[in-house]
Amino acid sequence: MARFRRALLPHPLLTLLLIVTWCLVSNSIALGSIVLGAILGVLIPILTLPFWPDAPKALRTARMVGYMGVVIWDIVVANIAVAWIVVTRANPAMRSTWVVVPLDLRTPEAITVLAGTITLTPGTVSADLSDEGHALLVHALDAEDPDAVAREIKDRYERRLKEIFE
Amino acid sequence: MTATLIIDIATAVSLVIGAVFTFVGSYGLLKLDDPMKRLHAPTKAGTLGVGSLLLGSILAALGRGEPSLQEVLIVAFLFVTAPISAHFICKVNLHRRSCDTPPAPVNDTTWSTLDTPPTGAPKPS
Numbered sequence: 544m545a546r547f548r549r550a551l552l553p554h555p556l557l558t559l560l561l562i563v564t565w566c567l568v569s570n571s572i573a574l575g576s577i578v579l580g581a582i583l584g585v586l587i588p589i590l591t592l593p594f595w596p597d598a599p600k601a602l603r604t605a606r607m608v609g610y611m612g613v614v615i616w617d618i619v620v621a622n623i624a625v626a627w628i629v630v631t632r633a634n635p636a637m638r639s640t641w642v643v644v645p646l647d648l649r650t651p652e653a654i655t656v657l658a659g660t661i662t663l664t665p666g667t668v669s670a671d672l673s674d675e676g677h678a679l680l681v682h683a684l685d686a687e688d689p690d691a692v693a694r695e696i697k698d699r700y701e702r703r704l705k706e707i708f709e
Numbered sequence: 710m711t712a713t714l715i716i717d718i719a720t721a722v723s724l725v726i727g728a729v730f731t732f733v734g735s736y737g738l739l740k741l742d743d744p745m746k747r748l749h750a751p752t753k754a755g756t757l758g759v760g761s762l763l764l765g766s767i768l769a770a771l772g773r774g775e776p777s778l779q780e781v782l783i784v785a786f787l788f789v790t791a792p793i794s795a796h797f798i799c800k801v802n803l804h805r806r807s808c809d810t811p812p813a814p815v816n817d818t819t820w821s822t823l824d825t826p827p828t829g830a831p832k833p834s
């Protein structure tokens with residue numbers, strides 16, 4: 544039974560996400576669009592399985608929602624801070640620097656979410672991953688102390704992602 | 710009457726906020742002088758700018774009595790795809806050495822973009 548489920552629905556959450564996405568695209572929750580969404584939600588994970596063979600083992604969805612709330616709040620706060628820096632600060636006065644963030648996360652999905660979060664919050668852009676995946680290179684627009692930026696990223700996002708994914 | 714008025718005001722406020730942040734993003738793109746610094750400007754316009762404009766669109770549709778949530782989908786797709794294009798622009802900058810050389814990573818030997826074979830090495834026959 545479990546094998547049958549894994550063959551039909553290799554990524555159950557992706558299936559659910561595709562159904563919700565299809566309902567939003569067609570902007571209706573009529574039975575017809577749910578059925579069509581379900582067909583797509585079964586077919587697409589099976590067809591894309593070679594690109595994503597291993598599903599993350601545990602995913603705490605409730606904490607994921609809390610994490611998204613934290614990120615949206617940070618996006619708003621950092622937007623205002625960075626807009627202020629861009630408008631008021633002269634170019635040479637910006638202390639833009641590289642920041643090296645050592646990673647405790649090991650799952651590729653968690654590292655991807657962390658890198659995306661860093662880019663979405665203004666003021667920091669994730670630039671590169673080290674060759675073995677143990678460190679993340681981040682560019683900060685205006686940072687007094689690169690180590691403090693790295694500590695904040697680790698404490699604010701990475702710790703939460705570790706609870707969600709690992 | 711008052712409900713539509715409140716929705717109209719909220720729509721106008723979110724449109725103005727979105728326009729301001731999109732403008733600051735474009736201004737930053739012009740003003741900043743370094744390729745890596747310039748990358749920070751569009752992330753602002755792309756997150757709060759577009760997000761706020763789309764919030765205005767949701768509110769306006771709600772005020773007309775035909776609620777729509779397709780804007781949520783636009784924000785979701787934008788938030789998923791924007792970091793990837795920014796990441797690739799970063800990689801091009803690193804690859805062409807058009808920015809400061811980054812410090813060495815901890816625990817590992819080098820960054821994956823800089824991990825190229827030395828130039829002028831003999832080709833394997």
